[in-house]
Amino acid sequence: MSEAGLVEDAVFRKSTLGVGRWMTVIGILSAVALLLAVLCLQFGAQFVGIKEAVRMLNQMVGAPGGSESDVSTMATILLHVRLPRVVLGFLVGSCLAAVGVALQALLRNPLADPYVLGVSSGAALGVSIAVLFGVGTTALTVTALPICGFIGSLVALVVLYRMAASYDRLPIYSVLLAGVILNAICSALIMFITSIMDPSRSFGMMTWLMGSLTAPTYPTLLVFSLYALVCLGLLFRQVKVLNIMAFGEEAARSLGIDTECAKRHIFLVSALATGAVVSVSGMVGFIGMVVPHAVRLIVGADHRLVMPASALIGGTFLMVTDTFARTVVSPSELPVGIMTALVGGPFFVYLLVWRKDRMS
Amino acid sequence: MTTPANLKNQRRAYDVQEVRFHYPHSAPNAVPWVLQDVSFFLESGEMLGIVGPNGSGKTSLLRLLAKIVPEQQGVIRLFGKPLSVLRQEDVARDIGFVPQDVSQTFPFTVAETVLMGRFPHRHRTSWDLGFGWDSRADRAIAQRTMATMDVWRLAARSVTELSGGERQRVMIARSLAQDPRVLLLDEPTAFLDLQHQVEICALLHRLKEERGLAIVLVSHDLNLASQYCDRVLLLDQGRVVRLGSPADVIRQDVLETAYRCRVLVDCHPHSGLPRVTLPGRNRVM
Numbered sequence: 001m002s003e004a005g006l007v008e009d010a011v012f013r014k015s016t017l018g019v020g021r022w023m024t025v026i027g028i029l030s031a032v033a034l035l036l037a038v039l040c041l042q043f044g045a046q047f048v049g050i051k052e053a054v055r056m057l058n059q060m061v062g063a064p065g066g067s068e069s070d071v072s073t074m075a076t077i078l079l080h081v082r083l084p085r086v087v088l089g090f091l092v093g094s095c096l097a098a099v100g101v102a103l104q105a106l107l108r109n110p111l112a113d114p115y116v117l118g119v120s121s122g123a124a125l126g127v128s129i130a131v132l133f134g135v136g137t138t139a140l141t142v143t144a145l146p147i148c149g150f151i152g153s154l155v156a157l158v159v160l161y162r163m164a165a166s167y168d169r170l171p172i173y174s175v176l177l178a179g180v181i182l183n184a185i186c187s188a189l190i191m192f193i194t195s196i197m198d199p200s201r202s203f204g205m206m207t208w209l210m211g212s213l214t215a216p217t218y219p220t221l222l223v224f225s226l227y228a229l230v231c232l233g234l235l236f237r238q239v240k241v242l243n244i245m246a247f248g249e250e251a252a253r254s255l256g257i258d259t260e261c262a263k264r265h266i267f268l269v270s271a272l273a274t275g276a277v278v279s280v281s282g283m284v285g286f287i288g289m290v291v292p293h294a295v296r297l298i299v300g301a302d303h304r305l306v307m308p309a310s311a312l313i314g315g316t317f318l319m320v321t322d323t324f325a326r327t328v329v330s331p332s333e334l335p336v337g338i339m340t341a342l343v344g345g346p347f348f349v350y351l352l353v354w355r356k357d358r359m360s
Numbered sequence: 361m362t363t364p365a366n367l368k369n370q371r372r373a374y375d376v377q378e379v380r381f382h383y384p385h386s387a388p389n390a391v392p393w394v395l396q397d398v399s400f401f402l403e404s405g406e407m408l409g410i411v412g413p414n415g416s417g418k419t420s421l422l423r424l425l426a427k428i429v430p431e432q433q434g435v436i437r438l439f440g441k442p443l444s445v446l447r448q449e450d451v452a453r454d455i456g457f458v459p460q461d462v463s464q465t466f467p468f469t470v471a472e473t474v475l476m477g478r479f480p481h482r483h484r485t486s487w488d489l490g491f492g493w494d495s496r497a498d499r500a501i502a503q504r505t506m507a508t509m510d511v512w513r514l515a516a517r518s519v520t521e522l523s524g525g526e527r528q529r530v531m532i533a534r535s536l537a538q539d540p541r542v543l544l545l546d547e548p549t550a551f552l553d554l555q556h557q558v559e560i561c562a563l564l565h566r567l568k569e570e571r572g573l574a575i576v577l578v579s580h581d582l583n584l585a586s587q588y589c590d591r592v593l594l595l596d597q598g599r600v601v602r603l604g605s606p607a608d609v610i611r612q613d614v615l616e617t618a619y620r621c622r623v624l625v626d627c628h629p630h631s632g633l634p635r636v637t638l639p640g641r642n643r644v645m
Contacts, residue, residue: 008512009496012503015471015516019493108465240492244476246466250459251531253428255538256452256480301466301518304491 017302025299029312033090036316040086040323041078045330048074085215089322089336090315091228092213092281093291095273097314098235100288101307102266105242107164109172110293111351114274115285117160117175118182119153123271123278124209125186126152128193131205146227149275156182157267211284211337213322224280231273232311238266239303246301284337286344287314293351371439373542373574374402374425379434381417381424394420395598398434404541405572407564409585411609412595413619418578419460419546421595425576426457426544439541452480456535460546462527467518470511470530474502477537502537508563509533524551532560536567543567545577549584561588582636586610587628594618610634 042048056075096114103112103119114120130148163178164170190209194202216224241262244252249259277284291314292306299305318336321343325336381395395417402408410418423429424436427443436443438454456477478498494502506512509529519527528551535543543564549557565588567573579585585592586606594601594609596618602609612625615636628635 008503009499012471012499012515015469016475016494016499017472105466110465240479240482243468243472244479246468247462247464247473247476248459250423250428250457251462253448254426254452254455254457254459254535255476256447256449258448296466300472301468302472 017300017305022305025305026308026312029309029316033312033316033319036320037086037090040089040319041082043323043327044077044082045327046074046077048078053078081215084218084221085213085322085326086319088216088221088224088280089213089319091225092277092284092315093287093318094311094315095228095231095277096284096287096318097291097310098232098307099270099273099277100314101292101303101310102235102238102242102270103288104292105246105303106263106266107170107175108246108248109170109175111172111176111289111348113286113289114153114270115283116183116289116348117156117179118186119156119160119271119274120278120283120285121183121186121190122156123149123153123275124283125189125193126150126155126275127279128190128205131201132193132197143223145279146224146272146276149277149279150272151275152186153274153278154268154271156186157271161267207335208282210335211282211340212325212333212335213281213318216280220280224276227272227276231269231276234269235266235273236307238262238269239307242266242303242307243301246303282335282337284318285341286348287318287340289351290344290347291317293347371404372401372437373404373406373439374400374576375435375437375440376400376425377435377437379424379431379436381420381429381432383420383429393598395424395595398595398598398600400593400600400603402574402576404574405568406591407568407575407577407589409589409592410576410578410595411580411582411585411592412601416595417598418595422457422544422546422576422578426455427451428457449480452538454540455542455544456538456540458528458531458535458543458545458548460550461524462531464519467520469515470517470519470522471502471506471515473519473530474506474511474533474537475499477505477534478502480538501539502533505533505536508536510559525553525556528552529556529560540573542574542576545575547579548577549579549581557584564588582610582615586633586635587631606633610636 038050042050042053052074056078059075099119100113103114103117104110106112114123126148127145129152130145135144135148160175160178160182163181164175194205194209197205241252241257244255244257245259245262252259252262292310295306295310295313299309318340321339322336325334325339328334377399379395379398380393382393398421400408410421412418420429424431425443427446427448430444438446438451443451475494475498478494478501479492481498482492503512506515509532511526511529511533514522514526514530519530522530528548532545532548545564548560548564552560561584564575564577568575577585577589589606591604592606592609593603594614601618602614610625611634612623615623615625622639624637624639625634626637627633
């Protein structure tokens with residue numbers, strides 16, 4: 001390649017995504033996520049310092065030091081309450097952000113989010129029905145509830161798409177309107193279900209619906225992680241396709257993508273992820289919209305970076321928000337969904353009102 | 361004229377036989393065919409202009425040719441193979457398609473957009489987990505087509521900020537990055553000012569001559585079709601009214617029947633090809 005060619009290549013590489021930039025961004029975000037995870041483990045109703053944690057770990061592997069009972073309470077708090085909850089928060093946030101990215105690209109709509117579009121409501125309806133019929137008390141709970149959520153969210157997604165799409169076009173506002181309608185119908189049905197349950201159970205339902213993370217048992221966490229990681233992996237494989245689908249279906253087909261197949265794949269995986277997330281955490285909203293948007297502002301539009309970066313930031317965001325939710329009014333807790341909605345709602349308004357020019 | 365090279369170049373890009381089409385959403389009996397009994401062929405190194413009134417099926421025909429929608433009856437052959445048996449990806453390696461308006465919501469850079477044209481040629485490996493990092497060869501091709509389309513200085517700009525004309529040129533650059541043998545364009549000059557209209561037309565002409573591309577363009581601009589196309593296909597209500605050289609098709613009687621209005625057709629002072637003008641306000645002669 002000539003010298004001029006090399007200079008041109010350098011300019012060109014700056015305006016496209018390369019492996020170097022990818023590694024840098026993902027590296028930094030992973031480091032930040034790890035650091036914040038450690039901090040989140042420390043905070044709670046009782047602060048656990050690094051020194052104490054190290055001492056406790058020493059104790060567990062058999063080294064001497066510290067009083068027995070003190071250490072074992074702390075160990076229980078850290079390993080059986082905080083650690084699973086932090087991991088759960090991270091995975092829920094990652095999945096919501098990744099699904100948000102996928103839906104936004106597929107629907108060519110920067111306001112798409114599983115919560116706003118009623119996909120989460122669909123999942124919640126599926127889970128509620130399952131709980132109503134007693135699935136929640138059987139041994140199958142851990143695996144069955146995500147499946148019920150999946151069915152609910154898949155139905156919601158397909159209905160949404162059918163309502164909003166006309167002749168290959170997906171007008172932004174008709175997608176949003178379809179989401180509003182879906183949300184209304186699903187919420188009504190969920191409220192109906194809650195009202196015919198006995199009051200002791202319906203209180204639990206309400207807390208769950210508001211979006212709250214509770215420390216899961218390790219088997220539950222394991223099953224959910226499996227769902228979450230498989231979904232994330234499958235979504236990550238579609239990043240290049242998402243790049244091209246963002247230019248519209250006509251353009252995507254002309255670049256050799258079987259759009260029907262790609263859409264089916266992405267809808268299925270998104271529905272599965274949403275179903276799993278809703279079954280463990282209820283309706284945590286707006287992460288899928290706020291996070292990808294912020295990420296695009298910083299790293300550009302290429303989904304090869306937007307997708308993993310959003311997953312990392314979404315996870316970190318929910319992990320941190322949840323730590324706030326369980327500390328600010330401790331020993332009581334706020335549902336984390338309330339906090340994400342308080343951040344996300346105004347942001348949605350900002351996008352809708354002030355960035356209107358970008359929408360049409 | 362019958363050297364092997366010529367014979368190779370003159371391979372038939374499209375052979376369209378008795379094609380009928382209607383959109384699947386519409387009721388099959390109530391709505392008439394969008395296209396019916398359309399037959400024509402196209403050689404490599406030839407430019408075909410599809411013209412006709414609004415709603416005559418021009419864009420539908422182009423979408424059929426690009427395999428964006430399937431034909432319901434009849435056969436479309438691309439270099440001898442029926443389009444219906446080819447995979448979407450094989451089609452994308454041969455056909456570059458430039459839709460009429462590609463609006464974009466997300467801030468992809470121009471360079472990223474053009475590089476996407478390499479997608480049908482990507483190497484499939486499992487180790488990169490679908491991320492498909494672009495090779496040096498891909499980048500080189502994208503850079504060349506950006507230089508060809510004069511969008512090089514826009515490389516780092518976001519496609520959301522471009523003017524209509526700039527975006528159009530970027531989309532043509534992207535389809536050229538596919539390294540196609542056929543180029544299909546829907547109203548390529550619709551958003552362009554005079555200077556860029558002339559530039560695009562000259563460029564298409566050059567691509568046709570130098571690379572032997574077969575080009576089909578849909579246009580409302582009869583003069584453009586007359587000046588730059590080797591042959592013109594006039595559609596009306598989904599049927600081919602006339603197909604032939606510009607002098608054959610761009611004729612007063614033919615156009616007045618198809619467009620149902622009065623037009624004036626005279627000769628272009630330089631090329632001698634037909635030129636269409638509006639009749640103007642009636643004056644008492």
